[in-house]
Amino acid sequence: MNLLAQALRRCLVWWESIAVLLIFLSVWWLASHGDWISRVFLPTPEATWASLAQGFSAEPGQDAADLGQASWQTFVRMFLGWGLASLIGVGLGALIGMSQIARQWIAPTLEFLRPLPASAVLPLAISIFGLSPGMVLFVVSFGAMWPVLLATVQGLAQVEPRLKEVAAGLQLSRLAFVWKIGLPSTLPDILAGMRLSMTVSLIVAVVGEMIASQAGLGQAILLAARSFRASELFAGIVLLGALGFVSNALLAGLEQRLLRWQRP
Amino acid sequence: MALLSFEGLGIHLGGREILSPTSFEVARGEFVCIIGPSGCGKTTLLRAAAGLVQPSAGAIFRQGNKVLRPSREVAFVFQDYTRALLPWRTVQGNVMLALEAAQVPVAQRAARVQQVLKTVNLQAHQHKFPAQLSGGMQQRVQIARCLAQSPDVLMMDEPFGALDAMTREALQDELARLVREQGLTVLFVTHDLEEAIYLGDRVIALRTNPTPQRPSVAAMIDVPIAHPRDHLGVKEHPEFLRLRRELYHYLGHG
Amino acid sequence: MADMLSRLRPWVFPVLVLSLLEWYVRSVADSSDALATPLQAARAWWDLLWLSSDEGLWRVTGFTLGTAALGLGMGAGCGLLLGLLLGLSPRAARMSFLTVEVLRPIPSVALIPLAMLVFGFGVRMELSVVAFATFWPMLILTQAAARQVEPRLLEVSAALGLTAWQRTWWIVLPAMVPRLFVALRLGVAVALVVAVTVEIAANPNGMGYAMMIAQQSMEPARMLAWLFWIGVVGMVINVVTLRAQQWAHVRMGGSVTDTHRVSA
Numbered sequence: 001m002n003l004l005a006q007a008l009r010r011c012l013v014w015w016e017s018i019a020v021l022l023i024f025l026s027v028w029w030l031a032s033h034g035d036w037i038s039r040v041f042l043p044t045p046e047a048t049w050a051s052l053a054q055g056f057s058a059e060p061g062q063d064a065a066d067l068g069q070a071s072w073q074t075f076v077r078m079f080l081g082w083g084l085a086s087l088i089g090v091g092l093g094a095l096i097g098m099s100q101i102a103r104q105w106i107a108p109t110l111e112f113l114r115p116l117p118a119s120a121v122l123p124l125a126i127s128i129f130g131l132s133p134g135m136v137l138f139v140v141s142f143g144a145m146w147p148v149l150l151a152t153v154q155g156l157a158q159v160e161p162r163l164k165e166v167a168a169g170l171q172l173s174r175l176a177f178v179w180k181i182g183l184p185s186t187l188p189d190i191l192a193g194m195r196l197s198m199t200v201s202l203i204v205a206v207v208g209e210m211i212a213s214q215a216g217l218g219q220a221i222l223l224a225a226r227s228f229r230a231s232e233l234f235a236g237i238v239l240l241g242a243l244g245f246v247s248n249a250l251l252a253g254l255e256q257r258l259l260r261w262q263r264p
Numbered sequence: 265m266a267l268l269s270f271e272g273l274g275i276h277l278g279g280r281e282i283l284s285p286t287s288f289e290v291a292r293g294e295f296v297c298i299i300g301p302s303g304c305g306k307t308t309l310l311r312a313a314a315g316l317v318q319p320s321a322g323a324i325f326r327q328g329n330k331v332l333r334p335s336r337e338v339a340f341v342f343q344d345y346t347r348a349l350l351p352w353r354t355v356q357g358n359v360m361l362a363l364e365a366a367q368v369p370v371a372q373r374a375a376r377v378q379q380v381l382k383t384v385n386l387q388a389h390q391h392k393f394p395a396q397l398s399g400g401m402q403q404r405v406q407i408a409r410c411l412a413q414s415p416d417v418l419m420m421d422e423p424f425g426a427l428d429a430m431t432r433e434a435l436q437d438e439l440a441r442l443v444r445e446q447g448l449t450v451l452f453v454t455h456d457l458e459e460a461i462y463l464g465d466r467v468i469a470l471r472t473n474p475t476p477q478r479p480s481v482a483a484m485i486d487v488p489i490a491h492p493r494d495h496l497g498v499k500e501h502p503e504f505l506r507l508r509r510e511l512y513h514y515l516g517h518g
Numbered sequence: 519m520a521d522m523l524s525r526l527r528p529w530v531f532p533v534l535v536l537s538l539l540e541w542y543v544r545s546v547a548d549s550s551d552a553l554a555t556p557l558q559a560a561r562a563w564w565d566l567l568w569l570s571s572d573e574g575l576w577r578v579t580g581f582t583l584g585t586a587a588l589g590l591g592m593g594a595g596c597g598l599l600l601g602l603l604l605g606l607s608p609r610a611a612r613m614s615f616l617t618v619e620v621l622r623p624i625p626s627v628a629l630i631p632l633a634m635l636v637f638g639f640g641v642r643m644e645l646s647v648v649a650f651a652t653f654w655p656m657l658i659l660t661q662a663a664a665r666q667v668e669p670r671l672l673e674v675s676a677a678l679g680l681t682a683w684q685r686t687w688w689i690v691l692p693a694m695v696p697r698l699f700v701a702l703r704l705g706v707a708v709a710l711v712v713a714v715t716v717e718i719a720a721n722p723n724g725m726g727y728a729m730m731i732a733q734q735s736m737e738p739a740r741m742l743a744w745l746f747w748i749g750v751v752g753m754v755i756n757v758v759t760l761r762a763q764q765w766a767h768v769r770m771g772g773s774v775t776d777t778h779r780v781s782a
Contacts, residue, residue, distance in 0.1 A: 016609075017616040024617055041636045108528030109535075115752030117711040119718050120726065123733035123741050127552040162347040165316060168334040170365035170413065180361065184352045199625070203715070206627045210719045211730075218627075225631030233635065237628045244623035261352045261393045 118143020589648025605664020
């Protein structure tokens with residue numbers, strides 16, 4: 001009886017949440033069908049769904065945007081940029097963080113660059129590289145690099161001092177210390193930085209596509225807005241939300257696996 | 265030749281004289297305990313001997329060589345064991361660190377790790393993470409890692425201070441046993457007078473705020489109780505009681 | 519003397535890099551339409567400072583900051599209120615869970631075309647995107663702050679027999695204040711970044727737009743001047759909010775040495 005009550009209560013919790021979500025969907029349905037908000041701005045849920053379906057089965061050359069292809073382009077851009085950013089961020093961060101001297105001289109400049117919006121580098125990149133996929137990838141990597149870089153530098157500065165003494169006692173070389181002790185102990189911070197990086201890379205990828213007219217969801221939704229195709233616009237937004245959700249969930253899963261030793 | 269030689273060691277830190285010029289020797293295989301009230305510089309003395317602190321005056325010699333920086337021949341066991349272990353490595357991984365640092369050939373590492381873990385009775389737990397272990401077990405992991413270094417000297421800074429009484433007694437016996445088996449030389453700092461007499465071949469008592477008239481070393485007394493020792497027997501031994509009486513007031517009680 | 523030298527240290531690295539850039543652009547990329555030297559950019563910034571037209575430094579900066587502030591007020595304000603509700607009522611939190619998790623991953627930049635469609639160009643469009651972007655972090659952090667009140671204090675309030683209202687007003691809310699300031703600091707940073715991003719992507723007003731226009735009109739010195747200024751504004755605002763956060767921390771009884779830990 002107790003087990004049954006527990007199971008029922010857990011179901012109830014989920015059902016409450018689903019119910020609220022359904023209420024939101026109903027409000028959306030009512031608002032669009034009842035023309036509370038013009039359908040130019042708020043498409044009906046079915047129209048959005050239709051645009052989604054259509055977007056994934058579009059033949060090349062058809063009028064409707066190929067949302068499948070666009071999603072893939074944006075995803076690749078985001079993922080590649082994030083991957084590059086993480087590698088360079090950790091590498092550079094380790095180099096700077098490894099030496100206290102480097103940290104003291106360079107860290108203030110890094111602090112200045114921290115609040116700079118990643119997208120702000122786009123005009124400069126366009127000046128140098130022109131409008132190309134490579135340019136967008138460069139800006140994505142550049143912008144996404146900072147959270148990881150800063151997390152690595154800061155993490156290495158805060159390694160448990162006791163472990164530094166243990167390393168000194170074992171006469172570990174500087175490189176061995178960073179590889180065996182510094183980076184592993186900074187891993188929680190690095191992973192948090194990588195999650196932030198992923199968010200930044202998605203944003204910059206989308207903005208880059210919008211400005212530089214590169215194929216992808218950013219361009220797709222911009223074009224949809226300009227042509228007053230609201231359902232296509234909403235379909236694109238849904239896809240971007242899904243992209244953000246899935247990539248974050250995957251990273252969170254990875255974080256959990258890698259940091260199992262924290263709560264075994 | 266003595267293994268460790270302290271010659272006129274003086275340490276000045278934070279504007280205070282922590283340790284006035286101190287001289288003594290530690291022979292190979294000796295178990296020397298250092299006691300004193302807090303602030304008397306016993307931890308500082310130990311850290312200087314391990315090369316973690318620079319002397320302001322005098323020097324420390326190990327096998328005739330001046331101690332200037334940490335080295336693998338001196339293994340240091342910290343009191344805060346949780347912070348001294350790598351939380352992301354298992355017990356086995358933590359012990360392995362010492363072998364990796366010494367660049368022991370890979371083929372020999374596994375066997376040596378098992379050997380050391382057997383000595384401290386941790387073989388059953390070798391795949392666990394530090395967070396899964398009790399305080400006493402974590403301290404044993406640290407000791408195991410230090411043994412894996414194959415050190416000349418074992419420096420221990422109040423290693424059992426953070427443990428409950430029962431675990432402490434068990435670990436004291438385990439330590440005494442493996443020190444005897446391996447013929448290790450030990451410098452052991454503690455604030456627990458009974459622990460110092462129980463474990464040590466010699467006990468050195470230090471004073472706080474040393475002056476030229478009352479230098480750091482207040483007393484240096486041999487412990488003439490035979491090994492192996494057991495808790496019940498020793499603590500009723502007349503020599504134990506005599507030493508305890510004699511050293512009691514050096515702990516700031518008097 | 520040593521104190522003065524250590525004050526100068528943070529400037530050494532950037533001055534070195536800028537000098538290098540100065541030499542590089544002057545000698546290698548000579549008379550380029552795409553690049554300008556740091557000195558030329560400084561000159562352009564100085565000109566902007568004294569420009570009194572609509573394109574002057576203060577007018578343009580004022581637009582961005584003002585719009586960001588309005589958006590922050592709306593977004594963070596709503597986020598704060600809803601976060602309080604969800605934090606104080608576990609039932610509400612459970613019920614809203616799915617809806618929040620579905621809507622939260624949508625990147626704010628995805629809403630730029632929608633905002634464009636609904637509001638055209640101008641303040642309202644930018645404000646709405648900033649509001650969306652600042653709503654979510656404020657919601658999440660406020661909710662967490664409300665849930666993480668020191669359990670001991672709640673036990674004390676139960677022992678004193680406080681009513682729910684008294685408990686909320688006298689214990690929970692004051693306990694949340696330091697964390698709310700941390701959330702506010704994050705919100706301010708997000709508001710600024712998103713505002714500039716919207717201006718770069720679409721809105722023809724503000725600092726981001728001024729930078730884009732300068733690049734498109736082949737005025738690299740002006741573009742770099744804006745880029746530098748955006749960085750400075752971001753940094754100044756960050757420092758101000760950090761001070762505010764530290765003040766709040768100490769004012770609400772946190773230890774002064776602790777403030778370093780909170781300034782993440």
